Amino acid sequence: MKDPSKVIIQLEHISKTFRTRASLFKGDPKEVMALKGVSFNIYRGEIFGLVGESGSGKTTTGRIIVKLEDPDHGKLLLDGNDMTKIKGKTLKYFRRKVQMIFQDPYQSLNPYLSIYDIISEPLIIHNIGNTETIKEKVRDMMKSVGLAPPDDFFYRYPHQMSGGQRQRIAIARAMVLKPEFVVADEPTSMLDASIAIHIFNILSDIQKKLNVTFLFITHSLAAARYLCDRIAVIYKGELVEIGPAEDIIQNPSHPYTRALIDAHPRFRY
């Protein structure tokens, strides 16, 4: 259930700069400021949308939240506890609570592992349950993402699956640990429009069933509106607008949000 009194993820003035290495021919290294002091809260049980164009820093934000990237400045808090500098056991515990679904299901799945191995791997890494209970958990998860009957898929490999099926496998893998918070980074940008909506419905069903909190990263305001409770719009490393999804679409206050809305293809003919 949505509970605005409970903040699950809190970002405080997060900044991140990437440096390109100096090449042999082209002199000085360049600096790109991907995030310039980004702060926002995500409440327990909501689907929070982060919308922006390529290079706006939305993926970097997601990667910082799952700790694939460390911020230069600022703090990341989970349930009020500072997670910015954790390592070792605490980090492993953090990874159990916070998971990620990547953009490209053609690259995010290990081609040498069977579907069963891919989905059960997180449970084995975190040493949860024995062979029988792991199998049961994998089966349950596969059913929730619409891969049924699960046993038919156990010994298949990623290359035998369609794009939509692969993304479902990626979702099952992320959800099998029953995380509290999941970052979904453009999970449908590689998929057809008609399959995309199917994936959205799976995410929204799982969200209700397991009561997880989602950060949904996308460049499409329409997708964010369909799925999200609140939306933040990010532009050149800074948040320009944040609020309830419907408000942002109906009454965008920042010119960039309006540009995003105008750029969205419409049925004009």
Added chain:
Amino acid sequence: MALLTVENLSVGYQTRKGFLKSVQGVSFALDQGQSLGIVGESGCGKTTVGMALMGLLPDNASVTDGKILFEDQDLLKMSKKEIRQVRWKKIAMIFQAAMNALNPVHRVSEQISEAILAHNPEISEEAAMKQVESLFELVGIPLDRMRDYPHHYSGGMKQRAIIAMALACHPSLIIADEPTTALDVIVQSQILKAIKKFQKEFKISLIFISHDIAVVADVCDNIGIMFAGQLVEYGRIKEVFDAPMHPYTKSLLASYLTLDKKVVQFNSDMGETPDLINPAAGCRFCERCSIAEATCSLRAPEWVDISPTHKALCYQCK
């Protein structure tokens, strides 16, 4: 007189599991200056149609039936040499993966002048470079970026360079295969505007292949919906969008997310693409269809004319 007439085109791929009938009996016609959008999900055969038009089908593909008449000549009967005279000079293509369509080890300007020189050997290199300059101005790439390598370009700039390359030989037909799929909405709308502008300005005919029905609505005059290798609905954009007849078209339109209205939970029952090695005798959509009757799976559907310009491949549309 139509510039391009495709009659009953059927293409298949030899695979390990058998002969996969990727495209079956596709027919349409396109006048000079008109644009046609082909929409369908992955694996429906829309890219195969484009590749057949360009004569670029892979080795394991074969055209089993049909004609492709371009300026009254059958492209399928041409020798490789003859088709090379038509390809790029008269029919150009904007490829799906702009990221991979440019050669990474050559400067962008060189790649485009190469295309011009290959088809117009009488032009001098300097004159070709001049043409490249005007093309870059046309598509809106700053001239000081001309001599850059592709990896210096952003996704949108690469796509502009690809468009410049397609326009290089003043073709009369351009086939654009998902030209904006890898781009974000803002760049997408810029590229679509550019394509529309050139299409109108130079009266180029355009075949626009996409899975995104809204993008097609933005650019095209006519639309063809493909499912499992067949065209299932064809008509003017307005007709198809105002009154979609085929149940597949209806489900495509319903599953599209717009900013104009809030979609309440949509339950799509997306099955897998049907088996195209042994296609069913009846309607290929009937397993996913909500209005299918028992007879649908037994006999193949026939075209139903809804208006002189609008038709659908479904018995239930009458």
